[in-house]
Amino acid sequence: MIKQIIKILTFSIFLYFFIMLQSSILPFSYLGLILSIFFVLGYSFVESASSLSGIIIAIWAGILLDIYSSSFFFGFYAIVLMAISILIKTIISRYVRIP
Amino acid sequence: MQSVSKNRIIMFLVVSGVLIGVNFVFADQIKNFSYNQSFGAQRAVWQLAGAISSANQDQVSANKALVEENQRLLSVLADLKMIKEENELLKNALNIGISKNYTLIEAEAFGGGRFNGKDFSFEDSIMINKGRKDGIQKGFPAVVSDKVLIGKVSEVYDNFSRVLLITDKNSLIDIQIISDMKMNEVIDVSNSEEKNEEESNSVDDETENGNTNSKKNQSEKIIAIAKGEGSLKISLDMFPKDKDLENGAIVLTSPLSGNYPSGYVVGTIKDPKKIDTETFKQSEIAPAFDPKLIDKVFILKNIDIVKND
Numbered sequence: 028m029i030k031q032i033i034k035i036l037t038f039s040i041f042l043y044f045f046i047m048l049q050s051s052i053l054p055f056s057y058l059g060l061i062l063s064i065f066f067v068l069g070y071s072f073v074e075s076a077s078s079l080s081g082i083i084i085a086i087w088a089g090i091l092l093d094i095y096s097s098s099f100f101f102g103f104y105a106i107v108l109m110a111i112s113i114l115i116k117t118i119i120s121r122y123v124r125i126p
Numbered sequence: 127m128q129s130v131s132k133n134r135i136i137m138f139l140v141v142s143g144v145l146i147g148v149n150f151v152f153a154d155q156i157k158n159f160s161y162n163q164s165f166g167a168q169r170a171v172w173q174l175a176g177a178i179s180s181a182n183q184d185q186v187s188a189n190k191a192l193v194e195e196n197q198r199l200l201s202v203l204a205d206l207k208m209i210k211e212e213n214e215l216l217k218n219a220l221n222i223g224i225s226k227n228y229t230l231i232e233a234e235a236f237g238g239g240r241f242n243g244k245d246f247s248f249e250d251s252i253m254i255n256k257g258r259k260d261g262i263q264k265g266f267p268a269v270v271s272d273k274v275l276i277g278k279v280s281e282v283y284d285n286f287s288r289v290l291l292i293t294d295k296n297s298l299i300d301i302q303i304i305s306d307m308k309m310n311e312v313i314d315v316s317n318s319e320e321k322n323e324e325e326s327n328s329v330d331d332e333t334e335n336g337n338t339n340s341k342k343n344q345s346e347k348i349i350a351i352a353k354g355e356g357s358l359k360i361s362l363d364m365f366p367k368d369k370d371l372e373n374g375a376i377v378l379t380s381p382l383s384g385n386y387p388s389g390y391v392v393g394t395i396k397d398p399k400k401i402d403t404e405t406f407k408q409s410e411i412a413p414a415f416d417p418k419l420i421d422k423v424f425i426l427k428n429i430d431i432v433k434n435d
Contacts, residue, residue, distance in 0.1 A: 047164060047167060047168060047171060048171065049240070049241070050168060050237045050238060050239075050240055050253070051168045051171035051172045051175060051236075051237055051238055057241060057248065059241070060241045077130065082134070082137070086141060090145075092241075094156065094157050094160045094161075095160075095240060096240045096241040096242070096243060097240055097241070097242040097243060097244065097249055098242070098243035098244065099243065099244060100146070100149045100153075101145070101148065101149040101153035101156070101157075102142070102145030102146055102148060102149050103243060104243065105141070105145050106141075106142045106145060106146075109138060109141060109142075110138065113134050113135075113137075113138055116134070117131060117134070120130070
């Protein structure tokens, strides 16, 4: 449990740093988005299918993107990233068998 | 396994519902709070990026050239101030009122552009540390020193605002191009006038002076449109094909514009092209500001734009 909390906090700080860079340096405005999606998807693939931390990180990354980017409505990125994370976990738990 | 999936779907629906609910009530407050918390860090990164950008070799030489140009322009400015005073005196005498009904709000830029999820594009904008509480409203024009227009306020929060730059894809400005008033010519004219004043009042000098004055009078204002292209670029649109377009001609905001005050510098013409198949002449407009080096921004509050042709 504590390990999971530390993981979530560490990843959250990384994501915050990426998105801060995105909104502070003009020519690199895709940087935060690309790195966040890469982190969220990567983490959802790597961690155990039953764990919730990937989904929490996805929601956090989405909220940060909603704050520092523009979209259709507040919460759009959070919902999309959460859906992707849940989908990845569902696919892995149902169709992927790790020997 | 099925119960896990069911729990996750319930979790997804609950979180989505909460986020959509927040969207209608607290979205602006959340953004304002986040910008408030990250202001220091963002400003530090913004200033660091600007410093790194300035350290670039090309930038150093460009800065040197700009400093030199600025110094020469100061002398021109001094002459123009005298003309302005004379002009205002005449206007008062003729009872022609030009209302400059606005005040300046000084703000600090601290953030750059952002990703726009609606059309998967990059938005040219900056964040400033003044907002609704300081009297800023959506649509107020933003300038930097020396009457250089940078954009207008697009989003307002309690303590922060977002300024959409004139280089953004959604930006469209009515402009006037002063065709014969290239910056170097203006400087040359003023310098020659200064020299003429210092020299004796010979007849030859008077005729030369007359020529420069007639040259000044020949300057022609052509109305066109400046269209933001994104990625810090602006293009010229609706410029008549039969009119001359000089490289380096100054682009100012037009009095026809309803959104911006007249006479503010937008940029200079860069690489004009005449394509026979096109109805209008095409050109790029080099913005008069470097977004990476913006530090202080002035917002024109309560602007009352007067359409004076």
